[in-house]
Amino acid sequence: MAEPLLSLSGVNTKIGRYHILHGVDFAVPKGGITMLLGRNGAGKTTTLRTIMGLWRAAEGSIRFEGTDLARLSTPEIARLGIAYVPENMGIFADLTVRENLVLATRERAPDPRRLQWIFGLFPALEKFYALAAGALSGGQKQMLSIARAIIEPRKLMLVDEPTKGLAPSIIRNMIAAFRELKRTETTILLVEQNFMFAESLGDGVAVMDDGKIRHTGAMQALAADRDLQQRLLGLHLDAHQ
Amino acid sequence: MLTQLLSGDFPRSRALTAILIAIFVLLALAPFLFPGTKPLNVAAKICYFIVLVASYDLLLGYTGIVSFAHTMFFGIGGYGVGLALYNWDASWLAVLAGLVVALAVSIVLSLVIGLVSLRVRTIFFAMITLAVASAFAILASQLSSLTGGEDGRSFSVPTLLRPSFRLFEGEVLGVAFTGRIVVYYLVFFLSLALFLTMIRIVNSPFGRVLQAIRENTFRAEAIGYRTVVYRTIANCLGAGMATMAGALMALWLRYIGPDTSLSFAIMIDILLMVVIGGMGTMYGAAIGATIFILAQNYLQSLMGLASKSLEGLPLLPKLLHPDRWLLWLGVLFILSVYFFPTGIVGKLRRK
Structure with a gap:
């Protein structure tokens, strides 16, 4: 199997006295869009910010093309070719x-x-x-x-909830733009709450809850398995239809 | 030509353009329009304060750095040139040597302060600069054998700049062109050049990064900018410009002392001028400095006139008594912040 572009292993992040990420493990393969899903407060934004070095990982390793990002400052991480689109x-x-x-x-x-x-x-x-x-x-x-x-x-884009608060017509515009980006083989790790958006774009998916990765796999498989969605994300059958 | 001079940063308001042209013309012709000693003093003070206030705006308005050490760098410039002229002969070489030493001291000091403390939060950085500036003011006062202590030092300036010197035999536009006018134009043109340089800096790609850092440091870092490096460079640039303003002040006053350069009251004045003019706009520095210095120098006289003309009326003459000028300056400041929360330039540009 090919080496992933980005891999997180046992990443723990603490913000002040709050322990937010509890040993996050997942990998982002080169090319395509990996969705990072989860309920509010699951730790998705903290994961992206930890990858960018905006919050330092207390433990664990974050490897990008063989480089340990946990040792680098945010500007150094950005200059490796990682772009961050905050929420x-x-x-x-x-x-x-x-x-x-x-x-x-x-x-x-x-x-x-x-x-x-x-x-x-x-x-x-x-x-x-x-x-x-x-x-x-x-x-x-x-x-x-x-x-x-x-x-x-860029080699990797970290995008945090791009559809938050946007009108449906703008969301459709966003989907088209991300499809075009996908065509250019830019690797994207995308945090999203809008399941319809995630389903239409995602290749792979990682689902977080309570600061841990609960599920990884293909987006299509998660989209087809309503029980799994219900269990992981608390989605009702009609929520995304 | 004008686009290049102003780096494409035009006033973007007719009223603002008119005010700036008026300030420029009045300052350029001040020796001929207002030949008295006091008006010329006021005009020269406006010139070097425009540089000082603009250099502070480079930190506060464009980079979001709150520093209380700006008067220290202003003082270093003044003391550098002043002590060089006091201790050596009154030559241009002494002026140059004093300026170079002062610039070197300022830049090293601002570099150290920046690298050591710009990583901390804004309020802590402000406190550190306040402590350093206070220590420097005490040091300048204590080292009386070198600095003259609280009394300061009076010194001679190069022959060309002395009041007894005449550049032309006769009068020019009815005014004798003495060394005082020569030094006024030296202050005026150097202030103009420094001001235009600062406009160039804030409109350069470097200036855009500073504005991005002011708006959101984390976002600027996430794009790949080492914000501490940029903030430190801005700190050094601001310090260097303040030092130049201090050197111009020393040449104009032919005196240097703690009250004219290092006092905390001047720091507060600079802050007020930036706020009145409009933070994050170089033109605001020019307008803020002009209005504030005019008020500082003429409000008392104006109030004296108003008080006399209202004699016989109840309460008003007492309220407008010249001794209460500071109270009215405070009222003017409160009104300007209330009516122009984004400063005069911000208000005029929004219209």
């Missing part, structure tokens, strides 16, 4: 759309072809290119947040 539209509101994108390239200007590709995914960003990001709508901010992560080719 709640993590943009820089005082900067323009253009400045947000330039910032993420760490260059003077983004690659024009890459920029056109992004405008194809999210046409609103082209329209409001010179506008302060704080003036965008919620959905546009989320688009910008994702665009910032993909303005340069």
